[in-house]
Each structure stands twice: as structure tokens, then as C-alpha cells.
Amino acid sequence: MTALQNMTTAAILVVALLSHVTVAHVYSQCELANDLKNRGMPGSIPDWVCLIFAESSYNTAAEGHLNSDGSVDYGLFQNCVVTFCSPSHRSTAGIGVDRAMLGGGCNVNCYSLLDDDISDDVACVKIIYAQSGGFTAWNGWKSSCQNGLPNLSGC
Numbered sequence: 251m252t253a254l255q256n257m258t259t260a261a262i263l264v265v266a267l268l269s270h271v272t273v274a275h276v277y278s279q280c281e282l283a284n285d286l287k288n289r290g291m292p293g294s295i296p297d298w299v300c301l302i303f304a305e306s307s308y309n310t311a312a313e314g315h316l317n318s319d320g321s322v323d324y325g326l327f328q329n330c331v332v333t334f335c336s337p338s339h340r341s342t343a344g345i346g347v348d349r350a351m352l353g354g355g356c357n358v359n360c361y362s363l364l365d366d367d368i369s370d371d372v373a374c375v376k377i378i379y380a381q382s383g384g385f386t387a388w389n390g391w392k393s394s395c396q397n398g399l400p401n402l403s404g405c
């Protein structure tokens with residue numbers, strides 16, 4: 251490769267890495283609590299903060315938890331794919347999301363739940379909360395949040 255080609259390759263790599271970094275965000279506990287307070291969440295904020303730590307460790311880009319039904323959960327709240335978002339359309343470029351491919355009860359693309367804008371996650375979570383029995387819709391809440399909640403009074 252020529253020096254110019256090397257520089258071009260390096261520049262493309264840096265742009266790709268930066269794009270990736272900017273789509274993810276890991277909240278601190280108080281930052282999350284204060285953000286959620288402004289979003290009109292149903293239920294108590296300590297319950298949400300506990301649930302989100304159990305599900306995603308406050309990381310908006312968390313993608314994991316293969317469920318027994320074969321679905322995978324996405325994002326801060328680890329919303330369940332099969333019923334609430336459309337899982338099958340990550341953008342072909344590998345970066346970003348094809349927002350045209352919507353689906354599930356939230357009419358959203360699962361991959362759009364991985365970025366640092368949690369507005370769509372919150373809208374979906376409100377639907378899940380209303381339709382699926384509140385906090386009990388999340389295994390992380392059931393396993394980690396019924397015997398004590400985080401103390402957020404310092405936030």
C-alpha cells in the first residue's frame with residue numbers, strides 16, 4: 251500500500267470506531283435516575299434503576315440474553331424481541347440502523363434500541379409495562395429487585 255492508501259485506511263478505521271463509540275452510552279446510577287424522572291415513567295424510579303442494572307448494567311448498547319424461546323433482548327431495558335420489536339434488519343453497512351424496518355408491539359426496530367437515544371426504548375417500555383404486568387415483565391426485576399432497591403436519595 252502507498253502512504254496515501256495507508257492514511258485513508260486509518261482514517262476510515264477511526265471514523266468507524268468513533269461512530270461505534272457514539273452510539274453506546276453507559277449511565278451512572280444518578281444520571282439514569284434523573285433522566286428517567288424527566289420521562290414520566292410509570293412505577294417507581296428505584297425499581298427502574300434496579301431493573302436496568304440487572305438487565306443491562308446501565309449500558310444502552312447491551313445486546314444479549316438469549317431467551318428460552320429463541321429471542322434476544324436489546325438495549326438498556328432488554329426489551330423482548332419476539333413480541334415487541336423487529337429483530338431481523340440490522341443495517342447492511344454494519345453501522346446504524348435501517349429505521350424503515352419496524353415491527354413488534356412497539357413498532358420499532360430492535361437495533362434502534364441499542365443507541366444512546368433512549369426515547370424509543372422508553373416509549374416501548376411504557377407499552378410493555380402496561381400490557382405485560384408491570385415490572386414482572388422483566389426477569390431481571392423479578393430476580394434482583396423484590397428484596398431491596400437502590401438508595402437514590404443522594405441523587
Ligand SMILES: *[C@@H]1O[C@H](CO)[C@@H](O)[C@H](O)[C@H]1NC(C)=O
Binds near residue numbers: 401402403404
Ligand atoms: C440513603 O442515602 C442517604 C445518603 O445519601 C442516607 O442519608 C440514608 O440514610 C440512606 N437511606 C437508607 C435507607 O439507607
